[in-house]
Amino acid sequence: MSYKPSHTRYDAMEYRRCGRSGLLLPAVSLGLWHNFGGVDALENCRKILQLAFDSGITHFDLANNYGPPPGSAEENFGRILKEDFHGYRDQLVISTKAGYYMWPGPYGEWGSKKYLVSSLDQSLKRMGLDYVDIFYHHRPDPNTPLEETMTALDLVVRQGKALYVGISNYPADEAAKALRILKELGTPCLIHQPKYSLFERWVEGGLLDLLEKEGVGCIPFSPLAQGLLTDKYLKGIPGDSRAASPTGFLKESAITDPRLAQIRSLNDLAVRREQTLAQMALAWILRDKRISSVLIGVSKPEQLIDSLQSFRNTWFSQEDLAAIEDILR
Numbered sequence: 001m002s003y004k005p006s007h008t009r010y011d012a013m014e015y016r017r018c019g020r021s022g023l024l025l026p027a028v029s030l031g032l033w034h035n036f037g038g039v040d041a042l043e044n045c046r047k048i049l050q051l052a053f054d055s056g057i058t059h060f061d062l063a064n065n066y067g068p069p070p071g072s073a074e075e076n077f078g079r080i081l082k083e084d085f086h087g088y089r090d091q092l093v094i095s096t097k098a099g100y101y102m103w104p105g106p107y108g109e110w111g112s113k114k115y116l117v118s119s120l121d122q123s124l125k126r127m128g129l130d131y132v133d134i135f136y137h138h139r140p141d142p143n144t145p146l147e148e149t150m151t152a153l154d155l156v157v158r159q160g161k162a163l164y165v166g167i168s169n170y171p172a173d174e175a176a177k178a179l180r181i182l183k184e185l186g187t188p189c190l191i192h193q194p195k196y197s198l199f200e201r202w203v204e205g206g207l208l209d210l211l212e213k214e215g216v217g218c219i220p221f222s223p224l225a226q227g228l229l230t231d232k233y234l235k236g237i238p239g240d241s242r243a244a245s246p247t248g249f250l251k252e253s254a255i256t257d258p259r260l261a262q263i264r265s266l267n268d269l270a271v272r273r274e275q276t277l278a279q280m281a282l283a284w285i286l287r288d289k290r291i292s293s294v295l296i297g298v299s300k301p302e303q304l305i306d307s308l309q310s311f312r313n314t315w316f317s318q319e320d321l322a323a324i325e326d327i328l329r
């Protein structure tokens with residue numbers, strides 16, 4: 001039976017303005033880094049994407065290299081778009097990126113105009129799209145002039161292959177330079193995508209202030225620290241978890257006893273707040289209004305249902321905040 005999106009899909013979601021742009025993003029966005037590749041079950045990908053859209057998630061985040069194998073997440077997403085989301089393109093915000101290794105030779109990674117423009121062309125083909133909504137430079141390149149990389153982002157917007165551009169993994173000082181160049185080129189940076197979670201706080205040291213001052217949105221990735229900020233590892237490593245997967249980026253070595261002690265204490269606090277740990281970890285990020293959206297991953301529809309409750313309660317008492325700092329010290 002063909003998929004018909006829920007009529008009530010926009011009722012329950014909160015939408016936030018992305019920086020000082022015209023674009024609204026859902027408080028929770030879905031990333032396709034893991035669980036959507038050629039090694040994964042296509043029907044599970046389809047179920048998750050349908051559930052996400054039915055729940056008001058309008059923003060889906062990809063990159064050239066997502067899989068495995070690299071490129072296969074874009075191919076699977078393109079296939080499901082064509083089969084299930086035909087006619088809904090104008091209700092979707094789709095992003096992709098280039099920056100990490102994608103193909104052999106000197107033009108298959110980093111930040112040259114040669115690489116970025118051809119990578120986006122390949123991504124559009126794989127997804128069967130005329131344009132993406134957001135095209136990111138995935139990581140800073142120490143050897144390419146920033147002017148060249150930013151000019152490539154400006155170019156793809158002028159070519160109509162992307163509506164907006166963003167940067168990812170740029171430290172505050174490099175981000176400031178990139179924002180200035182993009183502004184001068186007339187293609188202001190829409191959004192920054194940094195890693196941010198209870199366990200990864202570097203953005204608090206200047207990046208969030210910069211983005212607020214410049215009117216640029218912020219969409220933190222791995223807000224659950226790839227699953228560590230859930231209750232799933234409290235009783236060992238489940239066989240179907242990312243840490244147990246041969247293709248997962250979360251290594252068993254990250255699950256140390258001190259880490260588990262923190263997770264257990266955070267979980268106790270979440271239970272006192274009548275939230276799951278995943279919900280509290282996402283709510284803790286979303287309590288900051290400078291955050292445009294949290295970019296989560298899920299391997300199962302139930303995880304999405306759980307995490308979607310996060311923005312229902314983003315209020316933290318001073319005691320809760322102090323307890324969190326205490327646990328993380």
Ligand SMILES: NC(=O)c1ccc[n+]([C@@H]2O[C@H](COP(=O)([O-])OP(=O)(O)OC[C@H]3O[C@@H](n4cnc5c(N)ncnc54)[C@H](OP(=O)(O)O)[C@@H]3O)[C@@H](O)[C@H]2O)c1
Nearest residue numbers: 031032033221222223224225226227230241242296297299
């Ligand atoms: N720009 C960059 O450099 C960059 C880097 C990394 C990621 N990203 C983007 O950020 C997105 C999210 O990253 P991420 O997947 O690492 O995010 P995450 O939300 O921190 O981790 C997702 C994983 O956590 C577990 N999980 C999620 N919700 C759960 C719940 N409610 N209960 C229990 N477990 C739950 C699942 O792991 P299991 O598989 O164990 O079930 C899921 O695969 C990516 O898809 C990508 O779009 C960007």
